């Protein structure tokens with residue numbers, strides 16, 4: 202950020218607009234240069250031996266990745282941030298950095314499925330004991346803590362079904378037992394939730410979603426507090442999982458407009474969620490900013506807002522009705538991911554849930570509300586609901 206602004210006191214949109222690079226560092230150009238680099242030259246042998254200069258090799262940071270990571274630090278309030286090639290790498294790199302054979306790790310049962318796949322396959326193969334907890338565990342997570350519990354990995358709200366968790370209660374248990382907490386904050390972004398302010402050690406983002414914002418970049422960031430930063434940085438260097446410079450640049454560019462985009466995603470999603478709540482063909486709307494949501498009080502207490510993705514439960518039916526709904530849509534695309542400018546829908550598969558499995562009245566459809574006009578999106582959803590009724 203340019204001299205004169207104190208990132209600790211400016212508003213979130215000022216931080217989104219100005220954090221990361223100082224234009225005066227590069228001839229006054231507003232944006233930082235995109236530095237494509239493996240090799241960095243040293244002026245003499247001693248400097249090379251001592252690595253006594255700011256940049257030493259492409260995997261260890263460039264002015265471009267530094268600008269992105271500094272911007273994310275200003276948003277998250279973190280001591281350091283790494284940029285990795287995907288959101289999934291932002292999950293796996295910290296887990297590999299902090300866990301060893303013989304450790305026990307707790308994951309919320311409503312976790313993003315590829316995180317579960319990594320835990321159940323690779324972490325288990327490396328000798329880590331993996332266990333799942335219910336999203337409503339709160340302080341009762343203490344019952345699952347063992348002497349070898351090293352990490353609690355969480356995501357709130359839950360993937361696809363949007364359960365809220367009492368993070369301060371979980372963090373208290375973790376702190377009392379010396380356990381590291383990691384939180385996938387992709388849904389809220391630091392605009393709406395700052396995990397480190399609530400005592401979490403490591404905040405994780407699939408920047409692929411709202412930060413990039415245009416469905417054309419894969420990137421992840423991991424931000425740590427002062428106590429965890431060195432270990433995270435060491436793990437990142439050891440794994441060599443650095444993001445590409447063009448992608449880092451695109452995500453920094455995306456951050457500049459993320460606040461205004463999120464305002465629109467939030468308002469449109471709430472309007473649509475509210476309308477669907479009263480629809481005879483919708484059994485349930487899973488959106489924590491609705492007063493009817495069981496986690497609403499926690500959301501209101503801890504979050505500053507809600508992003509644009511939630512789920513609806515159709516009133517009865519199964520896959521046939523879900524497919525009829527999806528196939529009748531013409532504005533919503535059928536695709537994975539979210540956080541881009543365009544609306545998307547997907548029939549979610551919840552068969553991986555173990556300790557928190559529950560019955561729903563009908564199929565669960567996840568809606569990512571994009572930047573289109575709400576009236577057009579509602580008309581599209583009505584077309585889908587009419588097709589599901591006739592299926």
Ligand SMILES: Cc1ncc(COP(=O)(O)O)c(C=O)c1O
Pocket residue numbers: 287288289290292313356360385387388406407408409419420421538539
């Ligand atoms: C909560 C969450 N975390 C991580 C990821 C992984 O992000 P990426 O697609 O960039 O690997 C996703 C992707 O959908 C996600 O939903």
